[in-house]
Amino acid sequence: MSLVHRIRRIHTKPFVFFSVIMILKIYIAWLAIFDGVQPWGPLLKEIPFIWVAFMLIEWFSSKRKIGIYLAVNFVITAVLFAAIMYYKYYGVLVTYHALQQVNQVTAVKNSVFSLLDPYYLFIFLDIVLLGFWLMRKKRAHKLKSFFNLGRVRGSVAAVIFAVSFALCIFNIWPNRASMNEIKQAEQMGILNYETYVIFKSKDSELTDKKEITQAKIDQIKGVTAPVAEPAHFGAAQGKNVIIIQMESFQNFLIDFKLGGREVTPTMNKLAKENTYFKHFYQMVGQGNTSDAEFVVNTSFYIPYNEAATQNYAYKQLPSLPKLLKDQGYDTATFHTNVVDFWNRRALYEALGFDRFYDKTFFGSEDTVFFGPSDDVLYKKTADEIQKMHDADRPFYAQVISMTAHHPFTLPEEKRLFPLPERYQDNMVGDYIQAQNYADRALGEFIDDLKQRGIWDDSIVIIYGDHLGLPMYSLDKQGLELMKEIYGKEYSYIDMINIPLIISAPNVSEPAVVNTIGGQVDVLPTLANLLGLSLNQHIHFGQDLFNQTYNLLPQRYYLPSGSFLNDKALFVPGIEYQDGIHFPYDGNGSQAAQNLSTQKEYDRALQLLHLSDSYVRQLPDVPAE
Numbered sequence: 001m002s003l004v005h006r007i008r009r010i011h012t013k014p015f016v017f018f019s020v021i022m023i024l025k026i027y028i029a030w031l032a033i034f035d036g037v038q039p040w041g042p043l044l045k046e047i048p049f050i051w052v053a054f055m056l057i058e059w060f061s062s063k064r065k066i067g068i069y070l071a072v073n074f075v076i077t078a079v080l081f082a083a084i085m086y087y088k089y090y091g092v093l094v095t096y097h098a099l100q101q102v103n104q105v106t107a108v109k110n111s112v113f114s115l116l117d118p119y120y121l122f123i124f125l126d127i128v129l130l131g132f133w134l135m136r137k138k139r140a141h142k143l144k145s146f147f148n149l150g151r152v153r154g155s156v157a158a159v160i161f162a163v164s165f166a167l168c169i170f171n172i173w174p175n176r177a178s179m180n181e182i183k184q185a186e187q188m189g190i191l192n193y194e195t196y197v198i199f200k201s202k203d204s205e206l207t208d209k210k211e212i213t214q215a216k217i218d219q220i221k222g223v224t225a226p227v228a229e230p231a232h233f234g235a236a237q238g239k240n241v242i243i244i245q246m247e248s249f250q251n252f253l254i255d256f257k258l259g260g261r262e263v264t265p266t267m268n269k270l271a272k273e274n275t276y277f278k279h280f281y282q283m284v285g286q287g288n289t290s291d292a293e294f295v296v297n298t299s300f301y302i303p304y305n306e307a308a309t310q311n312y313a314y315k316q317l318p319s320l321p322k323l324l325k326d327q328g329y330d331t332a333t334f335h336t337n338v339v340d341f342w343n344r345r346a347l348y349e350a351l352g353f354d355r356f357y358d359k360t361f362f363g364s365e366d367t368v369f370f371g372p373s374d375d376v377l378y379k380k381t382a383d384e385i386q387k388m389h390d391a392d393r394p395f396y397a398q399v400i401s402m403t404a405h406h407p408f409t410l411p412e413e414k415r416l417f418p419l420p421e422r423y424q425d426n427m428v429g430d431y432i433q434a435q436n437y438a439d440r441a442l443g444e445f446i447d448d449l450k451q452r453g454i455w456d457d458s459i460v461i462i463y464g465d466h467l468g469l470p471m472y473s474l475d476k477q478g479l480e481l482m483k484e485i486y487g488k489e490y491s492y493i494d495m496i497n498i499p500l501i502i503s504a505p506n507v508s509e510p511a512v513v514n515t516i517g518g519q520v521d522v523l524p525t526l527a528n529l530l531g532l533s534l535n536q537h538i539h540f541g542q543d544l545f546n547q548t549y550n551l552l553p554q555r556y557y558l559p560s561g562s563f564l565n566d567k568a569l570f571v572p573g574i575e576y577q578d579g580i581h582f583p584y585d586g587n588g589s590q591a592a593q594n595l596s597t598q599k600e601y602d603r604a605l606q607l608l609h610l611s612d613s614y615v616r617q618l619p620d621v622p623a624e
Contacts, residue, residue, distance in 0.1 A: 032087070049189060077127060080123060178574045181193075246462060251497040275501065283554065285306075287302070321352040330394070331397075337370055389454050442462075462502075507529065515550065516552065528546065
């Protein structure tokens with residue numbers, strides 16, 4: 001047999017042919033997700049897993065071998081593609097938990113498509129071409145004749161399987177303790193990591209609910225009791241409460257000018273005339289906006305790897321609506337999307353809102369993305385709030401804006417901000433345009449509330465629900481524009497920074513507060529203004545008017561083990577010691593170890609565990 005013929009027989013073996021294809025796909029995935037990819041890293045981490053699967057095919061399939069190879073190829077390709085797209089949106093690795101989100105994908109398809117770099121589609125090129133050939137009988141016959149369908153020799157297959165399986169274990173076992181999922185996947189390999197997540201123990205031992213006390217939580221967080229009566233305690237007792245949650249609103253927009261024009265003049269004015277917390281941070285996960293609703297209304301942390309609405313919405317949750325209802329308040333929440341998106345119907349019932357207003361109420365007028373615009377939201381909400389105000393009892397209204405939603409492609413008639421040329425036709429410019437519209441709509445709503453006499457009789461809390469411009473979603477041009485805006489490299493600490501503005505009667509002096517805060521702190525801060533005791537209400541936030549130190553564990557958009565303290569954001573590496581600090585006034589640094597401590601890292605993880613333990617042991621909502 002000639003050398004050429006021998007080579008042809010080897011490279012046409014399905015095992016060799018599909019191995020080469022999978023190597024190309026692996027490099028596409030690694031280059032999209034990981035930084036500084038070493039040339040041999042993807043091969044040593046991923047190919048052993050693939051060869052284990054291929055050797056099983058060689059052993060157990062004699063008929064339809066090509067079809068089985070194609071099926072395995074498709075499954076692995078789908079996993080790699082999902083890993084790329086999920087990382088580009090959330091900044092974390094996808095796991096099987098994300099299957100719970102499948103029914104949400106069609107609603108946010110515009111966001112998904114906006115993240116799709118054309119070269120990612122090359123990962124499916126072989127499947128398209130081979131599928132096209134196999135659909136035609138004559139060509140399918142030629143394709144099958146191309147392959148050398150003889151089995152890999154049994155002894156060779158056994159050696160390949162044993163060595164590959166051993167390498168998989170070697171890649172997985174030493175890296176199990178890493179808290180940083182990205183680092184863990186890079187050390188294990190994406191496919192090994194996905195398998196490991198499926199089979200690892202899902203439940204850590206819960207702390208007994210009876211052992212979870214507010215005193216214990218406060219001690220771990222570092223909360224100190226005020227020496228005298230807390231500042232502003234009861235300053236707005238009995239007043240209405242209006243919480244406005246701004247879609248994708250990041251803090252850099254406050255006082256930001258482009259081409260000499262204010263992008264968000266309404267928010268700028270609010271920040272100048274009221275109490276503005278400039279170091280305030282998101283605490284959401286898979287559920288994004290719905291997670292923000294959960295955290296703000298409960299002062300609990302989101303669950304690990306799942307949206308709060310999917311994991312906690314069937315629990316009898318202690319909550320802000322229930323706390324205020326005990327004080328005689330009427331409670332309602334307003335959102336122009338369908339109420340069953342992100343399982344909000346169950347969430348609102350668990351939180352104890354008296355009623356909700358969704359797309360059924362707001363109709364289909366002036367629809368943008370998947371619901372009526374903010375203009376429609378605010379106009380119709382103001383009328384309902386007027387009815388609540390006229391009922392001679394205080395009320396709590398939560399208002400969820402939506403029009404400035406990723407990917408920020410507004411209708412032309414709403415794009416009124418004159419963007420410089422370099423900001424046109426890119427995501428950063430579209431984001432600025434969308435937030436300018438959202439700010440205009442908010443301004444009209446506030447003017448309406450003031451004219452109705454409602455504003456001065458209410459505590460109004462305004463904050464961003466979550467980031468809008470993930471650093472891992474932006475292309476080179478987008479990152480350069482963000483560097484121009486910040487005057488430094490755009491980083492994690494900038495990305496998760498959202499504003500918090502509080503307007504409250506008798507707390508009128510304008511102030512810029514540097515206290516570190518997160519969405520979990522809204523409930524106890526509001527309770528202080530209303531003069532309400534939280535002694536019987538377990539909460540993981542703190543009153544931002546009366547504390548200077550804060551410890552805020554982060555989940556999801558950042559690797560597990562990340563947290564904020566009064567000096568910096570900390571993101572772990574393989575362990576605490578090789579983590580990176582992001583100071584509030586600078587770039588990330590691995591050297592600045594004095595910005596946090598191992599004890600803070602351990603305490604942050606303990607807080608997350610206590611929150612998980614407490615909520616999971618709450619009674620279920622009774623079945624109807």
